[in-house]
Amino acid sequence: MTVHIRVREKSFKKGQTAVQVLRDIRLELEDGDFITIIGPSGCGKSTLLKIIAGLDTDYEGTVEIGGLPVVGPGTDQGFVFQEHRLFPWLTVEENIAANLSLKDPEIRKRVDELIHIVRLKGFEKAYPKELSGGMSQRVAIARALLREPKILLLDEPFGALDAFTRKHLQDVLLEIWRKKRITMVLVTHDLDESIYLGNQVVIMKTKPGSISRIIPIELPFPRQRAHPLFQEMRQKVLKEFETADELPLIEGLGI
Amino acid sequence: MAKTTITAEQPKFRKESVRRPTVLKDDGFKESLKRRVAGLILPFLLFAIWQIIGSLGFVSKTVLPTPSDIVMAFKNLVVSGELFTHLKISVLRAAAGFILGAGLGLAAGIAVGFSTKTEGVLDPSLQMLRTIPHLAVAPLFILWFGFGEASKILLIAKSAFFPIYVNTFLGIREVDARLFDVARILDFSKWKQIKLLILPSALPNILLGIRLSLGAAWLALVVAELMGSTEGVGYMMMDARQFSNTDIVFVGIIIFAAVGKLTDSFVRLLETRLLKWQDTYNGR
Ligand SMILES: Nc1ncnc2c1ncn2[C@@H]1O[C@H](COP(=O)(O)OP(=O)(O)OP(=O)(O)O)[C@@H](O)[C@H]1O
Numbered sequence: 001m002t003v004h005i006r007v008r009e010k011s012f013k014k015g016q017t018a019v020q021v022l023r024d025i026r027l028e029l030e031d032g033d034f035i036t037i038i039g040p041s042g043c044g045k046s047t048l049l050k051i052i053a054g055l056d057t058d059y060e061g062t063v064e065i066g067g068l069p070v071v072g073p074g075t076d077q078g079f080v081f082q083e084h085r086l087f088p089w090l091t092v093e094e095n096i097a098a099n100l101s102l103k104d105p106e107i108r109k110r111v112d113e114l115i116h117i118v119r120l121k122g123f124e125k126a127y128p129k130e131l132s133g134g135m136s137q138r139v140a141i142a143r144a145l146l147r148e149p150k151i152l153l154l155d156e157p158f159g160a161l162d163a164f165t166r167k168h169l170q171d172v173l174l175e176i177w178r179k180k181r182i183t184m185v186l187v188t189h190d191l192d193e194s195i196y197l198g199n200q201v202v203i204m205k206t207k208p209g210s211i212s213r214i215i216p217i218e219l220p221f222p223r224q225r226a227h228p229l230f231q232e233m234r235q236k237v238l239k240e241f242e243t244a245d246e247l248p249l250i251e252g253l254g255i
Numbered sequence: 256m257a258k259t260t261i262t263a264e265q266p267k268f269r270k271e272s273v274r275r276p277t278v279l280k281d282d283g284f285k286e287s288l289k290r291r292v293a294g295l296i297l298p299f300l301l302f303a304i305w306q307i308i309g310s311l312g313f314v315s316k317t318v319l320p321t322p323s324d325i326v327m328a329f330k331n332l333v334v335s336g337e338l339f340t341h342l343k344i345s346v347l348r349a350a351a352g353f354i355l356g357a358g359l360g361l362a363a364g365i366a367v368g369f370s371t372k373t374e375g376v377l378d379p380s381l382q383m384l385r386t387i388p389h390l391a392v393a394p395l396f397i398l399w400f401g402f403g404e405a406s407k408i409l410l411i412a413k414s415a416f417f418p419i420y421v422n423t424f425l426g427i428r429e430v431d432a433r434l435f436d437v438a439r440i441l442d443f444s445k446w447k448q449i450k451l452l453i454l455p456s457a458l459p460n461i462l463l464g465i466r467l468s469l470g471a472a473w474l475a476l477v478v479a480e481l482m483g484s485t486e487g488v489g490y491m492m493m494d495a496r497q498f499s500n501t502d503i504v505f506v507g508i509i510i511f512a513a514v515g516k517l518t519d520s521f522v523r524l525l526e527t528r529l530l531k532w533q534d535t536y537n538g539r
Pocket residue numbers: 012013021040041042043044045046047048082
């Protein structure tokens with residue numbers, strides 16, 4: 001789906017004064033794009049994703065998916081939150097199915113498939129309290145994928161995962177992206193992740209949150225982190241931060 | 256002596272340790288056993304002293320019957336079937352009042368919890384009614400409905416209404432707003448939102464409300480029956496008091512305590528069953 005995003009302004013009211021959080025964001029996503037957004041903490045990345053999802057409609061601008069304006073949240077806009085947000089009283093499989101019935105054989109089959117993909121075999125009947133942060137996040141990803149959204153919005157989905165699981169899920173995500181051509185928007189703190197996954201890296205700056213630059217990554221998949229061209233891209237993105245004077249904030253967070 | 260008991264317990268621990276192979280657990284178990292035994296020493300001593308003082312005739316039996324008198328009275332009441340008849344009446348009364356009051360309380364709590372409009376209409380009046388002590392309305396109920404079942408059941412219902420009303424209302428209002436976002440993203444229908452999000456989230460509070468309502472209903476029952484009745488455990492006690500059968504009064508007290516505790520344990524069991532997902536649940 002093609003996605004047009006225009007956020008002229010987004011501000012939060014704090015008492016009498018309004019604090020401007022986003023200004024002049026323009027993004028055009030082609031069908032099947034994989035956009036990664038990277039920027040310092042507090043620059044409004046989560047806020048932007050919520051606007052795209054239709055969770056926040058209190059802003060100046062428009063978001064269109066496939067030519068239709070987004071007026072509210074729905075299953076077309078899948079969302080994986082920064083924290084997993086599972087229902088504590090539902091088991092893993094119930095959380096993935098949620099409002100869809102596990103008694104439906106088609107749903108059952110797809111839930112089992114997804115459980116396999118996110119490596120949670122054996123935990124189908126576990127409650128969220130019995131899961132690690134990373135496992136919970138994998139359930140949240142499976143929950144979003146089950147709805148086959150047109151666009152999948154991910155807010156630092158792998159932040160809590162160990163390097164091994166993170167790499168696996170990055171590849172899983174790439175595979176799903178290539179198979180289903182879901183348009184992806186992924187927010188990350190991790191420089192390498194943004195280059196490994198994205199065909200465009202959107203670099204944001206803060207105060208107010210705005211796009212400082214969009215860098216296309218034209219490396220073929222699967223990408224090799226050690227490859228000289230990958231490192232070249234890395235330098236390019238880093239340099240953008242240097243000019244934006246946000247390097248100290250970012251450097252410690254990349255791998 | 257102490258050593259033999261411990262060795263006798265050993266095989267039991269082995270069986271346990273197949274499932275939970277932690278050495279710490281066994282120690283914990285021994286510790287808790289020790290503590291439980293320690294807790295029994297004082298009541299046991301008291302009972303012994305109580306019995307001795309009574310048997311030696313230091314205190315009149317109409318003031319303080321001995322434990323053995325109470326056990327005998329209990330046995331007689333059971334054999335004659337009197338105890339069962341009275342207990343049945345009392346339990347039925349409490350149950351009727353509880354179902355009426357708690358049912359309405361739950362319904363009102365849900366109605367008010369879901370809609371701020373209903374809250375505006377209903378809650379102020381209910382909060383006002385809540386502050387009226389039960390004993391203050393008892394004479395009015397008797398005036399209106401006489402000494403019959405109606406006034407008793409209504410008194411019990413009034414007591415059972417509020418704990419569950421307040422807690423259900425609170426529980427519904429305390430649903431995590433971030434989970435509401437998830438429900439919106441997943442496109443929950445109104446019904447799914449209630450079934451999958453609001454009710455499970457409010458369930459711990461609702462169960463707490465049920466527990467408190469049960470306690471309140473039981474308390475109101477005692478008040479209602481002591482005020483005037485012709486059957487029931489409370490009546491049995493009042494009747495015994497007139498004839499200075501203090502031992503029967505003690506039996507009544509013990510029955511009230513035991514049944515109260517039993518119903519409470521039942522709801523607690525329900526809690527462990529229904530709230531096994533809860534992270535904070537650790538009342539083992
Ligand atoms: N509901 C809210 N009310 C008021 N201010 C808010 C609200 N949500 C976010 N903000 C403010 O908006 C700014 C951007 O927040 P946001 O969560 O979008 O940042 P972020 O880029 O996702 O940060 P991080 O990388 O730490 O997740 C912050 O300064 C934050 O204080």
